[in-house]
Amino acid sequence: MPRVVESALDAGIAARLKRTPDGLVCAVVQQRGTGEVLMVAWMDDEALHRTLTTGRATYWSRSREEYWVKGATSGNVQHVHEVRLDCDGDALLVVVDQTGAACHTGTRTCFDTDVLLAAG
Amino acid sequence: MPRVVESALDAGIAARLKRTPDGLVCAVVQQRGTGEVLMVAWMDDEALHRTLTTGRATYWSRSREEYWVKGATSGNVQHVHEVRLDCDGDALLVVVDQTGAACHTGTRTCFDTDVLLAAG
Numbered sequence: 001m002p003r004v005v006e007s008a009l010d011a012g013i014a015a016r017l018k019r020t021p022d023g024l025v026c027a028v029v030q031q032r033g034t035g036e037v038l039m040v041a042w043m044d045d046e047a048l049h050r051t052l053t054t055g056r057a058t059y060w061s062r063s064r065e066e067y068w069v070k071g072a073t074s075g076n077v078q079h080v081h082e083v084r085l086d087c088d089g090d091a092l093l094v095v096v097d098q099t100g101a102a103c104h105t106g107t108r109t110c111f112d113t114d115v116l117l118a119a120g
Numbered sequence: 121m122p123r124v125v126e127s128a129l130d131a132g133i134a135a136r137l138k139r140t141p142d143g144l145v146c147a148v149v150q151q152r153g154t155g156e157v158l159m160v161a162w163m164d165d166e167a168l169h170r171t172l173t174t175g176r177a178t179y180w181s182r183s184r185e186e187y188w189v190k191g192a193t194s195g196n197v198q199h200v201h202e203v204r205l206d207c208d209g210d211a212l213l214v215v216v217d218q219t220g221a222a223c224h225t226g227t228r229t230c231f232d233t234d235v236l237l238a239a240g
Contacts, residue, residue: 013236028148028157035155037148040211052237083237086230087223091160093231103207110206111213116133117172117203 007045009052014045018089024060027092029102032081038102039110041070043092048083055080057096076100127165129172134165138209144180147212149222152201158222159230161190163212168203175200177216196220 007014017025024042031038041059043051047067050058057078061068071077082095103110127134137145144162151158161179163171167187170178177198181188191197202215223230 016234026146026160028160030155030157035150035157037150037155037157037213040146040148040206048236055239080237081239082235084231085234085236086160087225087227087233088230091230092236093157105207107207110208110211111204113207114136114205115202116168116205116212117200119175119201 007049009045009049013048013085016085016089017045017048019044020090022062024062025090025092027057027059027094029057029078029094029096029098032095032097036109037111038078038096038098038108048092051080051094052083057094071099074100074104076102078102127169129165129169133168133205136205136209137165137168139164140210142182144182145210145212147177147179147214149177149198149214149216149218151222152215152217156229157231158198158216158218158228168212171200171214172203177214191219194220194224196222198222 019025023044027041027043029038042062044060047058047060057070057080059068077099078096080094080096084093101108139145143164147161147163149158162182164180167178167180177190177200179188197219198216200216204213221228
């Protein structure tokens with residue numbers, strides 16, 4: 001469980017987060033410049049702390065139940081340029097420079113394949 | 121609870137969704153053309169069905185526990201141009217034309233105010 005980890009996240013930021021029952025906040029990851037939405041992932045306090053202090057996007061993997069530095073195994077790292085919190089504190093916008101594919105399937109973004117509606 | 125509603129959502133789409141225990145999927149809302157990330161909201165099957173069939177972005181409000189057609193009271197409607205599902209079926213990208221402010225605080229996006237990191 002993510003919340004057993006003590007985090008050094010800034011107390012002022014931590015106080016503004018509204019977390020799921022699992023202690024997580026949704027992170028929308030966007031390519032700097034082009035504005036492409038690359039993927040959606042999840043952060044707990046410690047993942048956000050590591051992201052803010054290392055400049056490498058770091059998430060909480062709900063399936064593996066571990067921290068996950070994006071690109072640590074694939075090389076497709078995300079250099080973080082901006083992090084913003086939304087008005088109700090339950091979503092982050094992480095603006096990155098993505099190396100290579102953001103999606104584990106090999107496509108540039110996780111939204112490239114399954115189009116439910118294309119009204120033009 | 122959202123999932124008590126029977127939904128006419130296309131069965132093929134419904135089969136690809138991976139929902140939270142509350143029956144919801146995260147929806148990232150992006151302005152067509154500029155790529156601005158406007159907000160993050162939540163949809164259950166019926167909200168997605170209504171969004172796909174009416175062309176008006178419709179969400180499930182977790183706080184009010186009701187469907188919510190964006191702009192129904194404020195006039196700040198979202199005309200839907202594209203809807204995409206991500207590779208693992210738990211996030212939607214909704215590309216819209218946003219009338220006026222997307223955020224209930226009056227700012228253009230829900231991410232305009234609280235900058236946690238700005239590395240340039």
